[in-house]
Each structure stands twice: as C-alpha cells, then as structure tokens.
Amino acid sequence: MSLHLLTNVLLGIALVVYVGSKQLRWRRVDRTSVWRLPAILGILGLVNLSSAATTLAAGPVDVALIAVELVLAVAVGLVMGRITTFRAAAPDAKGVTIEAKTGGAGMALWIGLIAFRIGLDVVGGLLGAHLLTATGVILLTVAANRAAAAFVVDARLPRAVASRA
Numbered sequence: 001m002s003l004h005l006l007t008n009v010l011l012g013i014a015l016v017v018y019v020g021s022k023q024l025r026w027r028r029v030d031r032t033s034v035w036r037l038p039a040i041l042g043i044l045g046l047v048n049l050s051s052a053a054t055t056l057a058a059g060p061v062d063v064a065l066i067a068v069e070l071v072l073a074v075a076v077g078l079v080m081g082r083i084t085t086f087r088a089a090a091p092d093a094k095g096v097t098i099e100a101k102t103g104g105a106g107m108a109l110w111i112g113l114i115a116f117r118i119g120l121d122v123v124g125g126l127l128g129a130h131l132l133t134a135t136g137v138i139l140l141t142v143a144a145n146r147a148a149a150a151f152v153v154d155a156r157l158p159r160a161v162a163s164r165a
Contacts, residue, residue: 023106038147049136077145081152
C-alpha cells in the first residue's frame with residue numbers, strides 16, 4: 001500500500017467518523033461554528049490540490065468526474081442542511097442556546113456520499129483519472145458538502161441565535 005493511498009484511507013476514516021458523529025448527536029450551533037469546518041477543509045484542499053496538480057495532469061475525465069462529485073456533494077449538503085433539526089439548550093458562556101442534528105437520515109446521506117466517492121475513485125482509476133484520487137479533491141468534496149449544509153443551516157438558524165453571532 002502506497003503512502004498516498006494510506007493517507008487517503010486514514011483521512012477518509014477520520015472524516016467519516018467526525019462528520020458522522022456530528023450527524024447523530026446534538027451539538028451547539030451558531031453562525032461561526034457552521035462555517036469553520038468547510039473553510040478549513042476548503043483551504044487545506046486547495047493547498048493540497050495545488051501541489052498535486054504540479055505532478056498530476058488534469059485531463060478531461062478528471063475534470064468531468066470532479067465536477068460530478070462536487071455537484072453531488074453540494075446537493076447532498078443542501079438536503080442535509082434542510083433536514084437538520086434544532087432544539088433549545090441551556091445557554092453556554094457565549095450565550096448560544098440552540099443545538100442541531102440531522103440524525104439517522106443525515107448519517108445515511110453521508111454514508112451514501114462516501115460510497116459514491118469510493119465508487120467514483122474506482123471508475124476514475126479505470127478511466128485514467130489520476131487527479132480525482134488526490135487528497136485535495138477529497139478535502140474539497142467534504143468542504144463543498146459541509147459548506148452547502150452550512151449555507152442552509154445558517155439561513156434556518158432561529159433569529160435569536162443568528163443575531164448574536
């Protein structure tokens with residue numbers, strides 16, 4: 001197993017567990033917190049992708065498959081944001097009083113996105129799409145998914161929380 005593949009597998013497992021755990025449990029939410037993960041992953045993905053692009057050529061198959069992957073990631077993120085439920089919680093030091101989760105449906109969507117990503121990697125490998133398998137593309141896919149969900153959650157946050165952030 002190559003170091004690149006091992007890195008992708010470990011990164012994938014870490015992201016699946018982290019995002020999956022966020023789907024299943026109530027967590028405090030405000031405007032700042034919903035945008036943090038997509039911003040960090042997006043920056044890391046772009047940095048990683050820019051270095052990978054110097055050694056891997058992006059062919060038309062790469063571009064097409066990455067576009068399909070990102071469109072699906074955004075669509076799933078929008079649905080995840082829409083199915084997010086909110087509840088009141090005890091105020092914390094910041095005064096945040098709202099918790100959110102997507103529950104089992106959100107977890108099922110997340111697993112479906114990951115399964116699609118793995119399948120796309122296999123198809124892309126058979127078609128000669130090498131940039132598709134770069135760690136940066138994985139990070140950008142998760143960032144796009146989380147940003148789409150954040151966009152909807154941010155818009156749906158109850159006004160009392162939204163005005164404090």
